[in-house]
Amino acid sequence: MASNLWPDHRTMPATSEGWCGAFHHKATEYFRACLETCGALRKKLEEPDCLGPFLRDSALSEDAFKRSTSLLGFTHYNYSQFNPVGGYSASEKTQQQVFGIRPHQDDGLCTLLYTDGQGGLEYAKGLRNASSQAMMSDLSLYSGAQCRADLQFSDAVVWEPVPFLPGHWIVNLGTDLFRWAQQSSSRSSSCRPCKATLHRVVPITGTRDRYSMPFFYEPNLDVRDPCPPHTPRYEYLMKDAAGGVVQKLPEKSVKP
Numbered sequence: 001m002a003s004n005l006w007p008d009h010r011t012m013p014a015t016s017e018g019w020c021g022a023f024h025h026k027a028t029e030y031f032r033a034c035l036e037t038c039g040a041l042r043k044k045l046e047e048p049d050c051l052g053p054f055l056r057d058s059a060l061s062e063d064a065f066k067r068s069t070s071l072l073g074f075t076h077y078n079y080s081q082f083n084p085v086g087g088y089s090a091s092e093k094t095q096q097q098v099f100g101i102r103p104h105q106d107d108g109l110c111t112l113l114y115t116d117g118q119g120g121l122e123y124a125k126g127l128r129n130a131s132s133q134a135m136m137s138d139l140s141l142y143s144g145a146q147c148r149a150d151l152q153f154s155d156a157v158v159w160e161p162v163p164f165l166p167g168h169w170i171v172n173l174g175t176d177l178f179r180w181a182q183q184s185s186s187r188s189s190s191c192r193p194c195k196a197t198l199h200r201v202v203p204i205t206g207t208r209d210r211y212s213m214p215f216f217y218e219p220n221l222d223v224r225d226p227c228p229p230h231t232p233r234y235e236y237l238m239k240d241a242a243g244g245v246v247q248k249l250p251e252k253s254v255k256p
């Protein structure tokens, strides 16, 4: 993997040497704190009174994160460029103008998200039954197969704003954890399934800018799923990208 491209005052005139140094130092410190917190969270999730051993045992779980591909991002949303008029079922172009980030699930085990407190982040609470209007919190809504395809733009999804609590992270569970817990729970009752949070960012009227810092806690790229056929992670990601994101969006965009 390539090394980080840190901000450099020689190529970024709006910054100074001191600012770039401080950014490097603070970002590295924050990254380490997130990595450590997520390691502790993984162990908690593996305990019998939580999800149970979704990666078979603690040695396998430690190994799976030895060459972690975790990532810290810095996102700026400029809401003045958004145009919600087209709605999100029209075309890919209008979808891009409606969302800060389109509905998606994070990969990896979990995400620690901190924001500037501006609203806009929403999670999928469940699906609304078209005839009874009852809300169903359906685990299948959160499977890789479903979410990457049609359901993410469906009117049946019930969206709920995620409140901001100063000093607290927002935690999303990811698709690797979903898959591992699903596989392990189908083979043994000592593990429970869980959801990979479907979420999106929508612009809030009257807000111009929004900033967020997502930390994505990711295993080694070549980690194997715990249960047969022991698929390596990158194979799953490739299949998921080819079958969902790449092919399904153009199909959606031709709908009226």
Ligand SMILES: O=C(O)CCC(=O)C(=O)O
Pocket: 073, 075, 101, 106, 113, 115, 121, 199, 201, 211, 212, 213, 214
């Ligand atoms: O900016 C946010 O609040 C959410 C960011 C997010 O979902 C992501 O980067 O995956």
Ligand SMILES: [Fe+2]
Pocket: 104, 105, 106, 199
């Ligand atoms: Fe996300």
